[in-house]
Amino acid sequence: MKKHKINIITLGCSKNLVDSEQLATQLKGGNVEVEFDSNDSNARSIVINTCGFIKDSKEESIETILSYAQARSLGKIDNLYVIGCLAERYKKDLQKEIPEVDQYFGVNDLQKIVKSLDVNYKEELLGERSISTPKHFAYLKISEGCDRTCSFCAIPLIRGKHQSVPMDLLVKQAKNLAEQGVKELILIAQDLVSYGLDLYKENKLAELLKQLAQIEKIGWIRLHYTYPAGFPDEVIELMANEEKICSYIDIPLQHINDKVLKLMRRGHNRKTTMKLISSLRERIPNISIRTTLLVGHPGEGQEEFEELKEFVKEVQFDRLGVFTYSEEEGTYGAKNLTDDVSEEIKAERSDEIMALQQEISLKLNQNKVGNEYKVLIDRIEGEFYIGRSEFDSPEVDNEILIPINGSKLPLGEFYQVKVESAQDYDLFGYVIQ
Numbered sequence: 131m132k133k134h135k136i137n138i139i140t141l142g143c144s145k146n147l148v149d150s151e152q153l154a155t156q157l158k159g160g161n162v163e164v165e166f167d168s169n170d171s172n173a174r175s176i177v178i179n180t181c182g183f184i185k186d187s188k189e190e191s192i193e194t195i196l197s198y199a200q201a202r203s204l205g206k207i208d209n210l211y212v213i214g215c216l217a218e219r220y221k222k223d224l225q226k227e228i229p230e231v232d233q234y235f236g237v238n239d240l241q242k243i244v245k246s247l248d249v250n251y252k253e254e255l256l257g258e259r260s261i262s263t264p265k266h267f268a269y270l271k272i273s274e275g276c277d278r279t280c281s282f283c284a285i286p287l288i289r290g291k292h293q294s295v296p297m298d299l300l301v302k303q304a305k306n307l308a309e310q311g312v313k314e315l316i317l318i319a320q321d322l323v324s325y326g327l328d329l330y331k332e333n334k335l336a337e338l339l340k341q342l343a344q345i346e347k348i349g350w351i352r353l354h355y356t357y358p359a360g361f362p363d364e365v366i367e368l369m370a371n372e373e374k375i376c377s378y379i380d381i382p383l384q385h386i387n388d389k390v391l392k393l394m395r396r397g398h399n400r401k402t403t404m405k406l407i408s409s410l411r412e413r414i415p416n417i418s419i420r421t422t423l424l425v426g427h428p429g430e431g432q433e434e435f436e437e438l439k440e441f442v443k444e445v446q447f448d449r450l451g452v453f454t455y456s457e458e459e460g461t462y463g464a465k466n467l468t469d470d471v472s473e474e475i476k477a478e479r480s481d482e483i484m485a486l487q488q489e490i491s492l493k494l495n496q497n498k499v500g501n502e503y504k505v506l507i508d509r510i511e512g513e514f515y516i517g518r519s520e521f522d523s524p525e526v527d528n529e530i531l532i533p534i535n536g537s538k539l540p541l542g543e544f545y546q547v548k549v550e551s552a553q554d555y556d557l558f559g560y561v562i563q
């Protein structure tokens with residue numbers, strides 16, 4: 131007989147999602163029924179996995195806690211637990227401000243959380259994973275924390291120092307995911323390119339990728355959250371030669387102006403950044419580059435911003451996202467820099483960059499009309515199958531829409547698709563095999 135049911139609400143990034151999944155794996159191991167982000171759940175116990183990265187995400191986390199705190203005080207639920215980055219960062223304040231929550235836990239408290247939910251923690255379950263994503267793709271978190279000191283970032287304050295997950299455990303998890311039907315593995319971390327430097331005293335990302343590529347049922351391996359400084363050359367070599375590794379890279383660059391990059395304490399400059407981009411494009415000709423830029427950082431005047439715009443026009447990124455600077459307490463930026471760019475100008479600059487990128491994305495997509503791509507179909511939406519090529523990551527990138535027209539294609543499978551038309555962020559096509 132199932133013990134009881136718990137609904138895990140996950141906010142924030144894919145790394146938080148993996149934490150929620152690892153908690154679910156332990157709970158299911160203890161005969162607890164688990165739901166993920168269910169809006170119409172009748173679960174009497176709720177766990178909210180919060181985000182504490184920047185102002186907007188903190189506000190979303192607090193709103194979510196408050197809505198369940200009300201349900202708790204009205205007796206609609208019996209237990210309410212809050213975990214994750216916001217709880218790690220502001221536990222004492224939250225305990226005072228929102229006492230309706232039964233318990234708050236930090237980011238390294240998996241065993242404590244499991245125990246407080248009346249389940250025995252099982253070390254051996256770390257090699258397994260109960261996934262909340264569609265069954266054909268999953269995230270693999272290869273390390274936690276970060277040793278870098280970017281001026282604007284609170285993550286090292288929340289998640290601590292860089293810690294690689296042992297390679298044998300990652301390979302075991304990946305095999306378990308493949309047995310569950312996962313075809314696409316998305317590698318995530320705070321700083322993917324530092325994998326192994328702590329645990330093995332040398333970079334082991336290439337070796338990990340080789341081992342993951344040997345798992346037969348895995349078709350695609352995708353790299354997210356790489357860092358432009360210290361990017362291992364052997365990884366570029368492997369990406370160029372190992373078919374399973376998607377010709378796709380997510381590499382947050384944040385800026386291109388040397389003065390701003392220095393103030394951001396990023397450890398890379400215009401010259402090294404341009405060199406890395408051209409090296410990626412020369413050695414992996416069809417690579418799709420996703421980046422994230424930060425506008426409105428202290429010291430970013432109009433001249434520096436103009437340089438950033440020129441950079442976006444020149445490089446023509448395949449995928450691009452923009453954040454505005456948010457002064458985060460405890461960071462180098464909050465302690466040493468003045469948040470001198472107004473929120474209005476930050477928003478204007480973000481809009482300007484995204485307007486530029488929309489034009490670029492449309493042009494790049496139009497160049498794909500007539501081409502054929504291997505596509506993984508994720509879901510059905512209205513009259514369309516929604517899929518992605520190796521150049522697109524779930525939830526953040528472009529999608530390919532394929533009219534259903536009465537066909538019954540199994541989801542979560544690869545198909546050969548010909549592109550018929552393009553929009554700024556979507557392609558339209560049909561299955562040819």
Ligand code: SF4
Pocket residue numbers: 276277278279280283284285286320321357
């Ligand atoms: S690399 Fe920089 S931005 Fe990324 S998690 Fe580390 S400190 Fe934060």
